[in-house]
Amino acid sequence: MSEVAIVGIGMHRFGRTEGVSGRAQAVHAARAALADAGLRFSDMRFGFGGSHSAGDADTLVSELGLTGLPFINVANGCATGGSALIAADAAIRSGQHDVGIVIGFDKHPRGAFNTDPAVHGIGPWYGETGMMITTQFFGMKIQRYLHEHDLKPGALTTIAEKAFRNGARNPMAWRRTAIPAAEIEAAPMISHPLTQYMYCSPAEGAVALVLCRADKAREYTDRPVFLQGAAFRSRRYGSFEVFSPWLATDRADSPTVEASAAAFAAAGIAPSEVDVAQIQDTETGAELMHMAETGLCAHGEQEDLIASGATAIEGRLPVNTDGGCIANGEPIGASGLRQVYENVLQLRGDAGEHQVPGDPRVGFTHVYGAPGISACTVLTR
Amino acid sequence: MIAGRTTVDDALFVETPEGPALRGSRCAGCGAHTFPVQDGCPRCTGSSMVDVTLARTGTLWSWTSQGFTPKAPYTGTAAYEPYAVAYVELPGQLIVETRLVETDPEKLEIGMPMELVLTPFRDDGSGEPVHTFAFVGVSS
Numbered sequence A: 001m002s003e004v005a006i007v008g009i010g011m012h013r014f015g016r017t018e019g020v021s022g023r024a025q026a027v028h029a030a031r032a033a034l035a036d037a038g039l040r041f042s043d044m045r046f047g048f049g050g051s052h053s054a055g056d057a058d059t060l061v062s063e064l065g066l067t068g069l070p071f072i073n074v075a076n077g078c079a080t081g082g083s084a085l086i087a088a089d090a091a092i093r094s095g096q097h098d099v100g101i102v103i104g105f106d107k108h109p110r111g112a113f114n115t116d117p118a119v120h121g122i123g124p125w126y127g128e129t130g131m132m133i134t135t136q137f138f139g140m141k142i143q144r145y146l147h148e149h150d151l152k153p154g155a156l157t158t159i160a161e162k163a164f165r166n167g168a169r170n171p172m173a174w175r176r177t178a179i180p181a182a183e184i185e186a187a188p189m190i191s192h193p194l195t196q197y198m199y200c201s202p203a204e205g206a207v208a209l210v211l212c213r214a215d216k217a218r219e220y221t222d223r224p225v226f227l228q229g230a231a232f233r234s235r236r237y238g239s240f241e242v243f244s245p246w247l248a249t250d251r252a253d254s255p256t257v258e259a260s261a262a263a264f265a266a267a268g269i270a271p272s273e274v275d276v277a278q279i280q281d282t283e284t285g286a287e288l289m290h291m292a293e294t295g296l297c298a299h300g301e302q303e304d305l306i307a308s309g310a311t312a313i314e315g316r317l318p319v320n321t322d323g324g325c326i327a328n329g330e331p332i333g334a335s336g337l338r339q340v341y342e343n344v345l346q347l348r349g350d351a352g353e354h355q356v357p358g359d360p361r362v363g364f365t366h367v368y369g370a371p372g373i374s375a376c377t378v379l380t381r
Numbered sequence B: 001m002i003a004g005r006t007t008v009d010d011a012l013f014v015e016t017p018e019g020p021a022l023r024g025s026r027c028a029g030c031g032a033h034t035f036p037v038q039d040g041c042p043r044c045t046g047s048s049m050v051d052v053t054l055a056r057t058g059t060l061w062s063w064t065s066q067g068f069t070p071k072a073p074y075t076g077t078a079a080y081e082p083y084a085v086a087y088v089e090l091p092g093q094l095i096v097e098t099r100l101v102e103t104d105p106e107k108l109e110i111g112m113p114m115e116l117v118l119t120p121f122r123d124d125g126s127g128e129p130v131h132t133f134a135f136v137g138v139s140s
C-alpha cells in the first residue's frame, strides 16, 4: 500500500464571476494545480471530479487534453469534492495509479436551492406545502441542539462575525468585509434562530488537487502535504437529516461522528492534535454542532471556546480560517475541496494574511450535507 | 376529500372518529414507524410494512420560522402565509415534520402539547382552499 500526498493545489476564486462558466473555472483551477506540481495534464493517470449544476467533470478533458485517462464523474451532493478525493485516495493507496487529479466546481443560480422532492424519493406534497427547504432544516436542527445542550443563541452570531472577519483576511474569499455582531443579529430572520448573515449562499468556484504516491511526492514539490486519513459515511437510522418528513424516536449520531472518527483512526491522530480545522458551516449552527460531532470538543463546550476566541485564526483551535462557506459561498461540487486547499496553504505556511501562527502540522476537514452524508480528512505536512 | 375538505394528497391521511390523522407504516418485524407509507423498513431492512394510523396528538420537538416565500415547487399562496414548520413527537411512533399555524416564537416552546388539524395553504382553480396538515398547541 502506498501513502498519499497532495503535491499541487489550484483554485478559481469563489463568489460570482459573471461571464465565466463553471467549466471554465474548473479548467482554471486544474491548470493552477498542475502548474503548482510542475506537471502537465498528460502526466495525470486518472481524474475524479464533479459539479452539481455546472456540467459533467469528465467533459473537461476536451479543454485540458484528450489523453485517454480514466476520468470518473462523482455526483454526491455536498460531498462531491470529498467523495472525489476519497476515490483518488483509494486509487493511489491501492497501487492502481501513481498520480492523478481531482476537480470540483460549480455555478449555482442566486437564492436558496430549490429541489424536486422526487429526487429524494418524497411525494410532491412535501414541496408544494413549503417543506422542501434546506434553511428550515438548519433552523430546526440548531433549535433542538441549543435546547438539548442548554446553549444560548449568541454563539451563532459570534461564529458569523468570525467568518466575515476571516474572509476579510483571505484574498480568495467572496465576502471580504467584516460585519459587526449587531448587524448580523438585526439581519432578516430566515429560519429562527438563524438570520440571513448566519447562512452561506449558493455560489460559484472551482478547486483542483494533484495527488500522488507519497514516496514520489518530493519529485514534484519540496512541501508535500500528506493525506493521512479520509473517510465517508452516510446516515444511520435515527439521525436528523435534511428533507426528512419524519424522524425516528430512537436517536442516532450524525454521519459526521462516524466519518470523522474513521478519518482520525486511519491517520492514527487524535482530534486534540488538530492545529487547524475547516468544518462544514452551511450556517453558523452547523459550525457549532460540528465542532463537537467531529470530536474537536465536547458537546456544550463550544460556547466558551467561541466566546473566548479559541476558534479564531490566532486561537488554540482555529476553525474555518478562510472564512468557511459563510464568507466563500457554497459551490456544492467545489466546497469540500476548498477546505483541503485551505489546509494545504496553512500547512505549507502560505496562507499569508490569514495564516495560523505557530507552524501548524495537522489539518482536519469536514463536509456534511444532504441527504445525510459526511466526508472528513486528516492532513499533515 | 378528507373530513369534507380538499387536501394536497389524500393518501397522507386516514379519517378517524376524532378527526383526520396521518397514515403511516409500521414494520411487522421490528415495530419501526414511517411517514408517509413505504414498503421497506429503514431500521431492520425488512419489507413487511403494514399501514398504521399515527397519533393525532404529540409534543413539539423542534420548530423554526419561514422568513421568505419559497421558490417552486412550493405552490402555497400569500393568503395563507406566514407559516412555520416543526417536528412533533408522536409518542411510541415517530417524530413528524409538519407546518405550524402559530408563527410567534414567543408562543412556541419545545415540549408543548400539540394536536393535528387540516390547514389551507393555497386555493384550487375554482377558488376553494386546498389543505395540508399542521399542528396547533392544545392546553394540557
Ligand SMILES: [Zn+2]
Pocket: B027, B028, B029, B030, B031, B032, B041, B042, B043, B044, B045, B046
Ligand atoms: Zn423493521
